[in-house]
Structure formats: structure tokens, C-alpha cells
Amino acid sequence: MLLKLQKHLNQNLPFLQDKKLLLAVSGGIDSMVLVHLFQKLNYDITIAHCNFGLRGDESDGDENFIKDYASKNNIKIFVTHFDTNKYALDFKLSIQLSARQLRYNWFYDLMKEKQLDYLLTAHHLDDSLETFLINLSRGTGIEGLTGIPQQNDKIIRPLLPFSRNEIEEYAKENNISWREDSSNASNKYLRNKLRHDVVPVLKSLNTSFMDSFQDTLIHLQQTQSLAEDASVLVYKQVVTEKENQKHININELKRLPNYKAYLYQWLNPFGFTAWYDIYELSDSQSGKQVLSDGYRLLKDREYLILEPIEEPVTNVYEIPEGITEISQPFPIRLISVNKTLKKIENNAIYVDAATLKFPLFARKWQEGDYFCPAGMKGQRKKVSKYFKDEKMSLSEKEKTWLLCSGDQVVWIINKRADERFKVTSQTTQILKIEVL
Structure with a gap:
């Protein structure tokens, strides 16, 4: 796995060399393997650990375990504590979403303060499969079926080509210790339910299932890239930008054989979800509109007008x-x-x-x-x-x-x-x- 990772980094992530890297480490097997691999490859690494206070003594045990590992291996480490339950109540969010917001906000602040270049997380191929299945179950466009992206801004996921089995084998071969998160055994969350009940069935149907899935992801990503290229070309022909508005010419739009696909591609980044209403809007009367959290799509005669929803002003x-x-x-x-x-x-x-x-x-x-x-x-x-x-x-x-x-x-x-x-x-x- 070490040689495979080194080849992957050289071919696809060469810019990480000589950079200061912040590794998000929970103490679980995935993140501990990530730390071990980048130690072996002599990268300049720093560990960041979040104690969310959700599992009492177990959370504190994770923190102490990682501190001890960092001390023994002479690795710089930063630890923070969150009152995740309070944050979730204050902002009316789920625990999972609250934890995500808290940790990534802290990661970015830490990178800026300590002048670190990239954040590395231990997401792997099985995580991509679970994300694929979650999006498939909820309904999605092609971008929801392309797995977890390898890079989002300063966030890098170098273990995406590796399966959970490969990570477990590497951990055993190298006598790597890790902490088990008891919440992973629960089927309370959809991701865990898929991990325990669905993914094993898929793997049992095909001994090379994960290799086949990885090939499928590559094909879907290439198809998504082609769709994005076509979307940009057609956008220039159909859409006119005026100040903070985008005017979509309905007549030109409906000449396209797959105009609904283009609408989805253009509007999805603006948070729209009512796709049936959007597709019907081009045939509606003027004045009809569809709203997302921050934008609206308005039918105005021969155009669909996309614009931000402005804050109300004194009248x-x-x-x-x-x-x-x-x-x-x-x-x-x-x-x-x-x-x-x-x-x-x-x-x-x-x-x-x-x-x-x-x-x-x-x-x-x-x-x-x-x-x-x-x-x-x-x-x-x-x-x-x-x-x-x-x-x-x-x-x-x-x-x-x-x-x-x-x-x-x-x-x-x-x-x-x-x-x-x-x-x-x-x-x-x-x-x-x-x-x-």
C-alpha cells in the first residue's frame, strides 16, 4: 500500500511534496493509517484532533490516545473541544452536520493561524461507495454518483483509491494501533446501515466489486466532465448575464434536445431542489417563480431569470x-x-x-x-x-x-x-x- 500511495501521490498530487500538511485524525483505523503512511513518506505533517464530547470517557480516551501517539512519534499536534450538542440546539442542526461544521471551521482557522498548506482526511473508496448509495437512495444528478472528490479547495483525500480491506491489512501488517468508535456499530445513521447491511451483500455478489466500483466512478467522473464542458458551451449561447441576474432564453433553451439536463447543471449550484417545478416553469405564465434558500428563478415572458433573493428594505x-x-x-x-x-x-x-x-x-x-x-x-x-x-x-x-x-x-x-x-x-x- 505504501508504494501504491507513493505512486498515486507522484502522479495525481505532486504539489503536496514539501508542503506543510495538517492531518485530521480521529484515532480510528483510517486516520491512524493515514498518519503512518505520511510518516513513512517523510512528509511535513501536523495532527489535528477534535473532541466533540459526544461519547464521554470514550471521547477523552481517543484524545489521550492520539496525544500519546504524537508525543512518542515527535509529531506536532493540536486538539480542540466542542460542545456539539449545544451547537446543534443553537443552530437547529443534526449532530452529524454540527460536528462537520465545527471541525472544518476549526481546521481552516488552524491552517491560517499556523500557515499550513493543506488539510488531509482519511476518506477512502468504501466512503465513496457509501456516499454513492446515500445519494442514489435520495435521488441525485450524475455529480452525486461520482463519489467523494479527491480535492476541495485546500482539502485533500489521498486514500480514495484504497478500500477498507486494504487499509485494514496495512494496519495489521504494520502493527498499527487504533481506537474503535462505538457509534460506528449503531444503525442509527443511514451511512452505518448501508455499511453494515447493504455493502457486504454487494461485495458478496462480486469478489472484485470494489475494483469494478472504482472503474465505474472513473467513467462517471469522465462523463460528468464532458457534461460540464457541454454545459459551459451551451450556456454562452442561451444565457445572458446582466448585473446580478442570469437571463435564460426559453426559446433557445427548448431547442436543445436535453434542455432539462442543462437547467439542472446550471441551477443545481444555487441550491434548488424542486426540479419538477423548475422544468414546468418554462411553460408557465409570467410571474411564476421557484425559490431556493438564497435565489429565485422567475418566469418573465421569453426568459427565465435567476437572481439572488434580496433582503427586505424599509418601504x-x-x-x-x-x-x-x-x-x-x-x-x-x-x-x-x-x-x-x-x-x-x-x-x-x-x-x-x-x-x-x-x-x-x-x-x-x-x-x-x-x-x-x-x-x-x-x-x-x-x-x-x-x-x-x-x-x-x-x-x-x-x-x-x-x-x-x-x-x-x-x-x-x-x-x-x-x-x-x-x-x-x-x-x-x-x-x-x-x-x-
Whole structure:
């Protein structure tokens, strides 16, 4: 196994040579074999151990065992303690997810503080198989069937080519001691249930099952790579990026023979899970949307618009009389002028100051709002009808502000002024209102 690992490192992870490596060590057989192997290969290693306080004396025993090993082998070691149960309650997370967040946050902080280059974990081929089966049982795309990645940013998993059997044989051959985690014997968690009840059956059906599974992973990873390449090429043809939005052209999208696969590839990184609703969205009426935790996908006529969900803002800002400038919701300036400019200014309007009733208000539009569009001689129009006529998307409507005098709309800001406040030959004081 040592020679096989050395070859694997030389071919696939050569950048680890001469780097400072932090090894995540629980005390179990996998992580103890990881430490032993990298000791033998003379890498610069440091041990990091987390005591999650979940198994009482057993957790403390793991900690003492690893400290003793590090001392005897002259290896630098860092240990931390977590109140995992409290963290899980505070953040309403499972114990497993809480432990994961706690340890990886600490690992990254430790690497930064001690100037260590990479974190190594002892995940192996059987872990990839269990992950494959978990994702398969829950439903997934191809990326969920490609196993555990060899590298995520600064996290490296050098033992992925090795099975649990290979690790156990190496431990026995080299008289490596380790600690057994009693929770691994329980079928409380899905991973353990698969490990104890499903994986042995699969291995019994084919004596070379793990080799076959590794070949399958390689084929799936290659297929995933091809899918990603195709996705990037098609993305450029179908999607237009505008500020913080992505506009997916529905007509171009539906010309693709497997357009749902492309949608999945593009949207999966944004946390969407309601795939049936997403696939139906292209045929829905405008205004329909599908939400993830931080994003929404909105149907707007011939486009699907992907954008982040913005934090709600205060809907009303007051502009008292005598104030010449406000900064919220965005900079607005009010100044007296002697004449109006003939050229159209989208970011400014000129009004008869005598027609205004202070304080003025800047607010988001509401259902039922109406105004008298400038140039239409006092004819009333619902703001919502104006939006529709202008073919504004739901996102654009939500971002539109009104400037109001009492309950009357003075200006759909940056879009259309109201006829009732226009400058006439009878005007004695002209007020210019502009967005800076």
C-alpha cells in the first residue's frame, strides 16, 4: 500500500511534496493509517484532533490516545473541544452536520493561524461507495454518483483509491494501533446501515466489486466532465448575464434536445431542489417563480431569470420640506431652478413646487396605485398597467420606487412623471428632483 500511495501521490498530487500538511485524525483505523503512511513518506505533517464530547470517557480516551501517539512519534499536534450538542440546539442542526461544521471551521482557522498548506482526511473508496448509495437512495444528478472528490479547495483525500480491506491489512501488517468508535456499530445513521447491511451483500455478489466500483466512478467522473464542458458551451449561447441576474432564453433553451439536463447543471449550484417545478416553469405564465434558500428563478415572458433573493428594505422614506438631499433609499436631490431643460433626463423631473404637499415620500409601489402619465392630459392609469405596457419583469417592478405627495404619485422614479405636477406658464417656482 505504501508504494501504491507513493505512486498515486507522484502522479495525481505532486504539489503536496514539501508542503506543510495538517492531518485530521480521529484515532480510528483510517486516520491512524493515514498518519503512518505520511510518516513513512517523510512528509511535513501536523495532527489535528477534535473532541466533540459526544461519547464521554470514550471521547477523552481517543484524545489521550492520539496525544500519546504524537508525543512518542515527535509529531506536532493540536486538539480542540466542542460542545456539539449545544451547537446543534443553537443552530437547529443534526449532530452529524454540527460536528462537520465545527471541525472544518476549526481546521481552516488552524491552517491560517499556523500557515499550513493543506488539510488531509482519511476518506477512502468504501466512503465513496457509501456516499454513492446515500445519494442514489435520495435521488441525485450524475455529480452525486461520482463519489467523494479527491480535492476541495485546500482539502485533500489521498486514500480514495484504497478500500477498507486494504487499509485494514496495512494496519495489521504494520502493527498499527487504533481506537474503535462505538457509534460506528449503531444503525442509527443511514451511512452505518448501508455499511453494515447493504455493502457486504454487494461485495458478496462480486469478489472484485470494489475494483469494478472504482472503474465505474472513473467513467462517471469522465462523463460528468464532458457534461460540464457541454454545459459551459451551451450556456454562452442561451444565457445572458446582466448585473446580478442570469437571463435564460426559453426559446433557445427548448431547442436543445436535453434542455432539462442543462437547467439542472446550471441551477443545481444555487441550491434548488424542486426540479419538477423548475422544468414546468418554462411553460408557465409570467410571474411564476421557484425559490431556493438564497435565489429565485422567475418566469418573465421569453426568459427565465435567476437572481439572488434580496433582503427586505424599509418601504417608505420621508422627505421633509426644506431638505435638499436624502441618501435613502438612494441619493435624491431637490433644488430650485429658473428653467427646465428641453432634453429628456431619465434621472430627473421638473415640477411646479406649489403643487407639492410636504413631506414627500419615496416608497415602493403598491397594488391600486395610479397616476396621470405626463403628456396624457390628466388621463388616469394604474401603475400596474403601466408596468405591463412597459413589459417590466416582476423583478423590475419590485425594484421600482415612487415619489409621492400625500397619496398622489409625483414620479415613477427614473421612468415617468405625473402630469398633475408639471411646470406650466403659471408656475412661479420650479423644483428639479433628480436621482444622483
